[in-house]
Structure formats: structure tokens, C-alpha cells
Amino acid sequence: MNRPNARPAPVSALHRLFASVAVERQASLAGELRRFEQGRGARLIEAGTTPATVFFIVDGLVALLGRGGGGEAAETGLVGPGGLVGHAALLGSAAAGSSAMALTGLRGVAIEARALRHALEDDPPLRRELTAYAAERLAETEALCVCGALHSVEQRLASWLTRAAALLGPDRPIELTHQQLADLFGVRRASVTTSLHMMEGEQSVRCRRGRIEIRDLARLEGHSCGCRRAS
Incomplete structure (x- = not known):
């Protein structure tokens, strides 16, 4: 009409x-x-x-x-x-x-x-x-x-995922591969994979091929260095 x-x-x-x-x-x-x-x-x-x-x-x-x-x-x-x-x-x-x-x-x-x-x-x-x-x-x-310069890959990755979840919403999966994240941070893919495995062990995230789901945002923030909270 x-x-x-x-x-x-x-x-x-x-x-x-x-x-x-x-x-x-x-x-x-x-x-x-x-x-x-x-x-x-x-x-x-x-x-x-x-x-x-x-x-x-x-x-x-x-x-x-x-x-x-x-x-x-x-x-x-x-x-x-x-x-x-x-x-x-x-x-x-x-x-x-x-x-x-x-x-x-x-x-x-x-x-x-x-x-x-x-x-x-x-x-x-x-x-x-x-x-x-x-x-x-x-x-x-x-x-x-x-x-x-000061923080570990795990801290930086947790901070990035926390910020992405704040922007997109915590229920929305982040569809990036380990290699894409490594390219963003300028580090080896193995460093990203190891960090994500540690977060999975703490049940803060769940990883699938090319997909990261936030399971426990508060726990994820605990891994974070906090550098992106005010950005």
C-alpha cells in the first residue's frame, strides 16, 4: 500500500x-x-x-x-x-x-x-x-x-573477542579463522590456536571451523588485558 x-x-x-x-x-x-x-x-x-x-x-x-x-x-x-x-x-x-x-x-x-x-x-x-x-x-x-608490546597473545585475543562481542552482541558467533586472527595480530597461527584452546578449556569460548562462539563473557573478560574496554 x-x-x-x-x-x-x-x-x-x-x-x-x-x-x-x-x-x-x-x-x-x-x-x-x-x-x-x-x-x-x-x-x-x-x-x-x-x-x-x-x-x-x-x-x-x-x-x-x-x-x-x-x-x-x-x-x-x-x-x-x-x-x-x-x-x-x-x-x-x-x-x-x-x-x-x-x-x-x-x-x-x-x-x-x-x-x-x-x-x-x-x-x-x-x-x-x-x-x-x-x-x-x-x-x-x-x-x-x-x-x-606488553601483553600476551592470549590476553590480546581475549580483549579482541570481548570487544567484538560488545559490538555485535554476545550471542552472535564471530566467523573468523585462526589464520585471519593471527594476521590481525601479526603473530603465528599456532599462537592463536594455543590461546583459543586454553579459552576452550576454561569454557569461555567454543570453536568450530571458522567460527568462535562466546560461552562465558565474564570469564573471557577475565583473560583479557582490558585495553579495548574504553575504545
Whole structure:
């Protein structure tokens, strides 16, 4: 049944970071937004390129990946529902410092970086909200640098799984292989497998091929170093 008088959903209902957008500005911002879906493994942004689009994530997980001098990659941040990808564009950076890769299927809304920067000029509350978010991502990267130097693979893995469960919901399995997790952490696959076996022995997780289920979140948090709790 057609409803010609129905109004589109306000942008504040599309993503939590739009909650501060004034009512009179919502229609113009909504006109710049487009819904998107991407499959697992999709590359949203490549390091060293200027982000042309900013992605606001509604469902799914995205890993931010930095590269070493030899070309090897490791995770520098994790983005889930309520977050965004492309914060370098908000800071006026010419190029992104990290790539962004979908770890799961994704849904969300996207906007051209140029259009978003223009909207921020006219909306100080939104500018403060998104600038604060960008600062959180930078703080997360700094915390993960310290975490990687000081904590064991088991602690780091438990922290990552705890954060992923917080973003996706504890009842949703995390569909990643041991090798994919090892690549994120920049460690050997055997180190991830050993850590997961220890967690299984403590009944905090259950592992299947390419699938990790959280059985006891509190116990899992007990293994965690806690570096991601405030990210």
C-alpha cells in the first residue's frame, strides 16, 4: 500500500553519530546519504589514499590495518555498529594512515567526504561529535601499540573477542579463522590456536571451523588485558 504522505526516517534514526543533527538540517544531510552493503573481505579504504567516502556502520565489523616497512599488515583498530570508517577525512588528512577491511558482511550509510565536510561547517554540534569520535580512534591506535608490546597473545585475543562481542552482541558467533586472527595480530597461527584452546578449556569460548562462539563473557573478560574496554 502506497503512503505518499509518509516521511522518511530522520537521519538521527539512521546512525547514533547523527543524533546531534538539528531538525532543520536533517533533510539536507539525508539527501547526501546512501545506504550500502558490502561482503566480507571488502576493502572500504586503502592506506595512502585520500578517502573519498565516509562509511557509517550499522551492522558488521571492520578492521583498520596499518602496514609496516616490509609491507606486512596488522590491526590498528576495530569498528562496529555505531562507528564510522574514514575518520581521516574528518581531520583534513590528505591520506588515510590505515586500510579498512570488512571482517563480516556490512550494512550502513555512506556519504562523500566532501559533502560531509561541508555539512560539518554548518553544524558545530555534529562537528564536535565526529571530531570526538576521530580522537577516540587515534587513542585506540595508541593503546593497541602499548598492548602489543606488553601483553600476551592470549590476553590480546581475549580483549579482541570481548570487544567484538560488545559490538555485535554476545550471542552472535564471530566467523573468523585462526589464520585471519593471527594476521590481525601479526603473530603465528599456532599462537592463536594455543590461546583459543586454553579459552576452550576454561569454557569461555567454543570453536568450530571458522567460527568462535562466546560461552562465558565474564570469564573471557577475565583473560583479557582490558585495553579495548574504553575504545
